[in-house]
Amino acid sequence: MIDGVVVAALTPFDDAGALDVRRIPGYVDFLLEAPVGGIMVGGTTGEFVTMTSDERIEAIGAFAAAAGGRAPVIAHVGHAAPAEACRLATRAAEAGADALTAITPYFHPVGQAAVDAYFRHVAGAVPALPFHVYNYPDASGNRIAPATFRALLDMPNLAGVKLSVGTFAEVEPYLELLGKITVMSGNDALAVPFAEAGGTAIVSGNASVRPRLMADLFAAARGRDAAAVERLVAELDRLRERTAAAPDRLKAVLRASGVDIGSARVRTA
Structure with missing residues (x-):
């Protein structure tokens, strides 16, 4: 099971907007200087919606090669077309991903039966x-209901x-599924209450x-160190105010710290 902080990795692009995988090894080394529990590639922070399928697989392969087994690489393979999501899953495995994830169907509203079928398919x-x-x-326009998720527990x-x-x-x-499967919070604002409730990733x-x-x-x-939590939450709040989780702003912060992974395709200004 995944444990600790999984980095929602940024994807490097050059100033012309082309995927720049040459920057990935140095970026991965930077990330792995901290005790992280994994690297998620091609998620929302990674700007997957702006990328072709070939680019997504190239990035997954480059992150997997750079990680070299030091941390698990979780490849995001979600796609609006279920058949393409399946192809991405197969190709991600071939590219060296250690695990897979897929966002719910997006853009068009769908019912829970379709959500169930999509995840089983992928x-x-x-x-x-x-x-x-x-x-x-909030991003996809569709959610998976807890009951629908529970029905998926029979997937091997x-x-x-x-x-x-x-x-x-x-x-x-x-939360009652903790210990049976990995339950990960993807909202940094909920990291503290999630950890205090027993969340592990x-x-x-x-x-x-x-x-x-x-x-x-x-x-x-997780250790209930109230003084450290207060100090670190204040630091995180300052960071969140600067970036608003936007890829271009995150990359600017990273660049200022001495790690340059290029430009973003999603720009806030």
Whole structure:
């Protein structure tokens, strides 16, 4: 099971907007200077919606090669077209991913039966790899209901769920599954209450530029170190005010710290 802070990695692009995998090894070395529990590639922070399938696989392969087994690489393979998500899953496995995740169907509203079928289809494409459901309703426009998720527990390779949700109440139905599967919070604002409730892993966009900060905060929250939590939350709040989780702003913060992974395709200004 995944444990600790999983970095929601940024994807490097050059000034012309082309994927620049040459920057990935140095970036991975920077991330792994902190005690992180994994690297998620091609998620929301990684700007997957701006990338072709070939680019996504090239990035996954480059991150896997750079990690070299030092931390598990979780490849995001979600796609609006289920068949393409399955192809991405197969290709990600071939590229060296250690585990897979896929966001719910997005853009068009769908019912829970379609959500169930989608995840079974994608997870079943590579039954040998652990699969994590990715629930980010504000971005995708669709959510997986707790009852629908529970129905998926019969999938042999279902390993966990990433909950990028707005309130702790939306996380609570999954807490009783802790220890059976990996339950990951994907909202940094909920990292402390999630850890205090027994959560064992978070996927953090802010860890893409400050992995040590997020690792220390999560460890302090798990250890109920109130003074450290207060100090680190204040530091995280300052970072969140600067970046608003936007890839271009995150990359600017990273650049200022001496790690340049280029430009972003998603720009806030």
